[in-house]
Structures are given as C-alpha cells and as structure tokens.
Amino acid sequence: MNGSSPLLAVQEVTLTFKNVAALSRVSCSVQKGSITSLIGPNGAGKTSMLNCISGRYTPTKGTIRMGDRELSGVPAHKRTSFGLARTFQNIALFRGLSVLDNLMVGRHSRLDYGLLASIFYLGKARAEEDRHRLRVEEIIDFLNLSPYRHQIAGHLPYGVQKKVELGRALAAEPELLLLDEPMAGMNLEETEDMARSILDINEEWGVTVFLVEHDMGVVMDLSDHVIVLDFGRVLASGTPEAIQNNPKVISAYLGDDDALYKGR
Structure with missing residues (x-):
C-alpha cells in the first residue's frame, strides 16, 4: 500500500430504495495491487456497494472512479473493458x-x-x-x-x-476483481483452496482484489486493508490489526473480543 492514487475511489456514495438508504455517504478506496476486504453484518450494504461499482445499481448520489475514469453512466457490460470483473454470492x-x-x-x-x-x-x-x-x-x-x-x-x-x-x-x-463472498457455503478444505487461489491471483498475476467475505479468519489472513460497513455507513477502515482491535467494530459488529479470531 503506497501513497499513490487509488485504483478504485468511492466518494460520498448514497443508494436509496423507496427512501430507505442501503448506503449513506460511503467513501472508501482500493489501492492498486492490494487485497482489500469489505465486511459488516448482514444487511450492512456490502453487496449493494459491489453492485454500485459493477454497474448493477446506480447510486443516488456520489461518484465512483476507477483510475482516472468516472464509472457513473457507464453500463455494466461496458465496465469490463475498463478492467473490472466480478463474481456473485450465488453462483451464476x-x-x-x-x-x-x-x-x-x-x-x-x-x-x-x-x-x-x-x-x-x-x-x-x-x-x-x-x-x-x-x-x-x-x-x-x-x-x-x-x-x-x-x-x-x-x-x-x-x-x-x-x-x-x-x-x-x-x-x-481484470485489473480489479470484485469477489462477493467467494467462500460462502464451502467446507474448510474448499475455503483454504479458494484462499490460496485468491492470493496467487493477486501475487502472481498482479490483480487487485476487492473482497466481500464473512469468514473473518480468511479476511484477516488475506487482506492488506479492511473496510467495515454498518447500516450502510463506513464504521471503520484500516489494517487487519487495527480492525481487530477497534472497539467500535468489536461492539457493533463482532460482539466480543475473540470474534475476529474465530474465523471458521
């Protein structure tokens, strides 16, 4: 992680459905070459964020940039040509x-x-x-x-x-790979195999990864940076170590001091 411009920059993104905010003024970034994880409770807005980035949803407000390109108004099928690809929580x-x-x-x-x-x-x-x-x-x-x-x-x-x-x-x-719960429903052996594949994709092929995942063991092992969403807002952002020790995260999301280490 360096001080250069991020590969992905999300600024003040708000997404509403019938006046209910799924995302509220979310700002975050993903550095080129990193594995960045987005975590949070069910309903926190994680998949909604990926859908905004990939073009399935159009934010009510805010901007999303990939490198020097503004993604707003670009159809989902054309974002692949910008170097963006994704997987889905449910196999498609x-x-x-x-x-x-x-x-x-x-x-x-x-x-x-x-x-x-x-x-x-x-x-x-x-x-x-x-x-x-x-x-x-x-x-x-x-x-x-x-x-x-x-x-x-x-x-x-x-x-x-x-x-x-x-x-x-x-x-x-892709230059940026969006992964929506790639380990969901897997057993331990499958999870470890998938984790190794993601690391290899990042390290050997140089692909930047933006990962949504519930398995905290995987998140803490793989990530360079972790962003925490809660009720559609950014609750915390930092290194895995900082997130593990953040009292707001422990209180609002994890519930106890050991939860981040329980993983699988």
Missing part, C-alpha cells in the same frame, strides 16, 4: 455449458472480430478463437481445473463451481 454459471465454454464466455469482451467473420468462421475469427482458447487453458491450469475442463458446469461439486466462476471472471483479464 451457464450450468449447461462445459467448464471450458464458461471460461470462454469470460473472454467475450476481448473478442476482436466482426459479425461476418464470426458467422463464416473466417481466418481472423479462427485465429482469435485459438488465442482466447490458449488463455483459458492457462487459467484452467492455474486454478487446478484441468480434470473438469470438458465437464458440464452444473454437474460439478459446489466448491468446483465456485472456482469455475472465479476463473470466468479472471478470463476477462
């Missing part, structure tokens, strides 16, 4: 497609040939397809999904499906 795979084909869908924003070439599968389309296939194969190997590459995604174990969704997001070659 194409369940009838293979693992390989699901990851190829993640390359869609990188396609560089026209309709005619795609219809007749002309030379440029064939070359592009081969290039994207090679990249997807790299991701499959990187995430240890090789045994499943040709299997139907919807038939795979839950933990493997979560890895496939991570791979599909990674296939877009």
Whole structure:
C-alpha cells in the first residue's frame, strides 16, 4: 500500500430504495495491487456497494472512479473493458455449458472480430478463437481445473463451481476483481483452496482484489486493508490489526473480543 492514487475511489456514495438508504455517504478506496476486504453484518450494504461499482445499481448520489475514469453512466457490460470483473454470492454459471465454454464466455469482451467473420468462421475469427482458447487453458491450469475442463458446469461439486466462476471472471483479464463472498457455503478444505487461489491471483498475476467475505479468519489472513460497513455507513477502515482491535467494530459488529479470531 503506497501513497499513490487509488485504483478504485468511492466518494460520498448514497443508494436509496423507496427512501430507505442501503448506503449513506460511503467513501472508501482500493489501492492498486492490494487485497482489500469489505465486511459488516448482514444487511450492512456490502453487496449493494459491489453492485454500485459493477454497474448493477446506480447510486443516488456520489461518484465512483476507477483510475482516472468516472464509472457513473457507464453500463455494466461496458465496465469490463475498463478492467473490472466480478463474481456473485450465488453462483451464476451457464450450468449447461462445459467448464471450458464458461471460461470462454469470460473472454467475450476481448473478442476482436466482426459479425461476418464470426458467422463464416473466417481466418481472423479462427485465429482469435485459438488465442482466447490458449488463455483459458492457462487459467484452467492455474486454478487446478484441468480434470473438469470438458465437464458440464452444473454437474460439478459446489466448491468446483465456485472456482469455475472465479476463473470466468479472471478470463476477462481484470485489473480489479470484485469477489462477493467467494467462500460462502464451502467446507474448510474448499475455503483454504479458494484462499490460496485468491492470493496467487493477486501475487502472481498482479490483480487487485476487492473482497466481500464473512469468514473473518480468511479476511484477516488475506487482506492488506479492511473496510467495515454498518447500516450502510463506513464504521471503520484500516489494517487487519487495527480492525481487530477497534472497539467500535468489536461492539457493533463482532460482539466480543475473540470474534475476529474465530474465523471458521
């Protein structure tokens, strides 16, 4: 973490639904190269924040910038070209497609040939397809999904499906990866495997990660920086150590002094 301009800057974001504020004047930032976690009780506004960043929701007020680009008014499907990708709390795979084909869908924003070439599968389309296939194969190997590459995604174990969704997001070659509870519903072995994958993505591929997660053990082990939301407002922000010892966090969110260390 350095003093340079953040990769993601959220300023005074407010989001209301029928006059009820899901987010209220939230300001936070994510430094390039970091793993930053967003935590808080159920209903604190964590997923709403990710939805604002990814373009699923439009903030009532405030600004969201990625680098020098203002994201307001940019449709969700175009934010991928800005270097933004995400996973979802509930698995959103194409369940009838293979693992390989699901990851190829993640390359869609990188396609560089026209309709005619795609219809007749002309030379440029064939070359592009081969290039994207090679990249997807790299991701499959990187995430240890090789045994499943040709299997139907919807038939795979839950933990493997979560890895496939991570791979599909990674296939877009994001600069910033938004992860919405990637360990939700996993057993201990699957959680540790996913945590290692996130660390490798950050350290080996240089991808900045903005993570929403309830598992405090994972959050404290992985994060460079932690932001705490409570009732749609920022309650605290700092290093994992500072958050562990913040009396407001302990009182309002965790409830007791040992809660941050209980993790799994």
